[in-house]
Amino acid sequence: MESISNTNQKEASDYIQTSLQNIVLWTCLAIFAYAVYVYALVKLLAAKPVVSKILDGVAFLLLLLFCFSFYQDAWRNRFPICVYMDLYHQLSIQKDFWTNIEKENEKYLxxxxxxxxxxxxxxxxxxxxxxxxxxxxxxxxxxxxxxxxxxxxxxxxxxxxxxxxxxxxxxxxxxxxxxxxxxxxxxxxxxxxxxxxxxxxxxxxxxxxxxxxxxxxxxxxxxxxxxxxxxxxxxxxxxxxxxxxxxxxxxxxxxxxxxxxxxxxxxxxxxxxxxxxxxxxxxxxxxxxxxxxxxxxxxxxxxxxxxxxxxxxxxxxxxxxxxxxxxxxxxxxxxxxxxxxxxxxxxxxxxxxxxxxxxxxxxxxxxxxxxxxxxxxxxxxxxxxxxxxxxxxxxxxxxxxxxxxxxxxxxxxxxxxxxxxxxxxxxxxxxxxxxxxxxxxxxxxx
The missing domain is CATH 3.40.720.10 (Alkaline Phosphatase, subunit A)
Structure with missing residues (x-):
């Protein structure tokens, strides 16, 4: 948390440049996997849907599991939107702490x-x-x-x-x-x-x-x-x-x-x-x-x-x-x-x-x-x-x-x-x- 709070735009840019090779590699792989997924999905939708109570039941159970995950704190805190909202809050606290460091120093003294x-x-x-x-x-x-x-x-x-x-x-x-x-x-x-x-x-x-x-x-x-x-x-x-x-x-x-x-x-x-x-x-x-x-x-x-x-x-x-x-x-x-x-x-x-x-x-x-x-x-x-x-x-x-x-x-x-x-x-x-x-x-x- 302290490292992220202490990172400025220039340092982030430098880090990206340093890791550019890996970033490009994994981004290309992710785009390829996504393209394959979209292509397969389009083909499935174009085909005649298969009517199956078993598939509908599995889909319904997955939907219930997804909804239940927001009820559990440990699961909900892994959801990207929740993660980044909490991260932003913690970073703000850390930066405020550094801004008002004089009060902390008085305690240490x-x-x-x-x-x-x-x-x-x-x-x-x-x-x-x-x-x-x-x-x-x-x-x-x-x-x-x-x-x-x-x-x-x-x-x-x-x-x-x-x-x-x-x-x-x-x-x-x-x-x-x-x-x-x-x-x-x-x-x-x-x-x-x-x-x-x-x-x-x-x-x-x-x-x-x-x-x-x-x-x-x-x-x-x-x-x-x-x-x-x-x-x-x-x-x-x-x-x-x-x-x-x-x-x-x-x-x-x-x-x-x-x-x-x-x-x-x-x-x-x-x-x-x-x-x-x-x-x-x-x-x-x-x-x-x-x-x-x-x-x-x-x-x-x-x-x-x-x-x-x-x-x-x-x-x-x-x-x-x-x-x-x-x-x-x-x-x-x-x-x-x-x-x-x-x-x-x-x-x-x-x-x-x-x-x-x-x-x-x-x-x-x-x-x-x-x-x-x-x-x-x-x-x-x-x-x-x-x-x-x-x-x-x-x-x-x-x-x-x-x-x-x-x-x-x-x-x-x-x-x-x-x-x-x-x-x-x-x-x-x-x-x-x-x-x-x-x-x-x-x-x-x-």
Whole structure:
């Protein structure tokens, strides 16, 4: 519902263009079936009608069943007119909610104030970089055969405090839903709904939001909490060609001005489809296009179109490697003199040809949920045992607890078991991932 509410005319047009091949195919098949049906019906009507009490009885029973279906709620709600009327009503409610988001934010702030027990007053900066549609299976940092992330590998090699979770998942496959799990609290620890940015706000953090992704829902539900809001992309939809390098000078500026307690959130357009728009056209691959990856796609029965999309995705990954490495380097450059932490994760993953004949968002395969998670800090008070932490799986819907832990925000409810950095961390695999693993023949590749 949130995804539909958040879709504009341009994005709908882009989606239709992306799916045009399937739309044309199924439309042609539907027209053909309809034509055959009409032809057969005309022939039957032209012929002499067969008088049969049995046929009349069957027709009457079918008519009664059709009428009865409007009496049953569960059946009536499947009738197209009822479905679309209800959908329109729900979309209106969702859009009104976003329009009047300030009232909701006040509730979140009140909740945060009620449950914070200690916030601390030591200055520190947290940089949270959120990517889009990045699947760790396509990162050479995680063992992918194509050298798609050479700069991050170099950082991983030389930086002692640079960590990557070898296993990390999102619990949602679309942006708005993923943000809702990452930055809001699930019902378990808190009697009422909580918002991590409200907790940071009430704890005295100065919040800066730098965005290169135009999104009505994200702006309404999250950016409105920021003290400074930098929007670098005014074009919504998949056809936006705004390069993520735009965020770099803004991040440097925010770090230079950082004082006291600061949370800087950088929202990238990342690998959002269309993949061909996510990197400069003069960027060249550093791998052979006819390699084992290309053979794997052929062996998996991937279409020629998907083979092309895979190449574009990997090039976009190579460009993201440059951007992420630079955000880290800028953060480290400005870390002298005060505690600084850098966190990166993707909102969700993308299926990239390892399973179904599919490239992009996926709710039915592990690729749609498989993400990278990277962390670095210069803080001496954070206990870092790289080997132990990297073995810990990470889940996106527990991000908020780790952020509270880093920030030193203590609450009336316990959250140590869900904070990736905490010595009491206790991993539980998301039920969405467990269910997918049961049904998938091909498990993820590390």
């Amino acid at each position: 009140h909740t945060a104030e009620k449950y914070i027990t200690q916030a601390g007053d030591k200055p520190q900066t947290i940089v949270l970089v959120i990517g889009e549609s990045m699947n760790r299976e396509d990162m050479s940092l995680y063992g992918y055969s194509r050298k798609t992330t050479p700069r991050l590998e170099e950082i991983d090699k030389n930086e002692r405090n640079f960590l990557k979770a070898k296993i990390a998942y999102s619990t949602r496959f679309s942006t708005v839903a993923a943000f809702n799990t990452m930055l809001e609290f699930d019902p378990a620890p808190l009697p009422e709904h909580g918002h991590v940015l409200a907790f940071f706000k009430k704890a005295g953090f100065h919040i800066v939001w730098i965005s290169n992704q135009e999104d009505t829902a994200i702006h309404a539900e999250y950016q409105t909490f920021s003290d400074e809001n930098v929007s670098l992309n005014r074009k919504g939809g998949r056809s936006s060609a705004s390069m993520d390098e735009k965020v770099l000078p803004e991040l440097a500026s925010a770090l230079e001005k950082a004082h006291g307690k600061t949370l800087i959130i950088v929202h990238l357009i990342g690998l959002h489809p269309h993949f061909s728009l996510r990197y400069p056209h003069d960027l060249k691959p550093n791998w052979d296009e006819n390699d084992e990856v290309k053979q794997m796609l052929k062996d998996n029965g991937q279409s020629l179109r998907n083979q092309l999309l895979k190449s574009q995705y990997d090039l976009a990954m190579l460009y993201q490697d440059r951007i992420l490495a630079k955000t880290f380097e800028i953060t480290k450059e400005h870390s002298a003199g005060q505690p600084v932490s850098w966190v990166y994760l993707s909102d969700h993953g993308a299926e990239t040809g390892r399973r179904d004949d599919l490239m992009g968002h996926s709710s039915t395969t592990l690729g749609g949920y498989t993400i990278p998670f990277l962390f670095w800090t210069n803080r001496s008070d954070v206990k870092l045992i790289a080997e132990d932490l990297e073995k810990r799986p990470f889940r996106g819907d527990w991000l908020s607890y780790m952020l509270l832990d880093i920030a030193g925000i203590q609450c009336k409810f316990p959250y140590a078991e869900k904070s990736w950095l905490n010595e009491n961390y206790l991993w539980t695999e998301p039920k969405e991932i467990t269910e997918l693993k049961k049904h998938e023949k091909n498990q993820e590749i590390y």
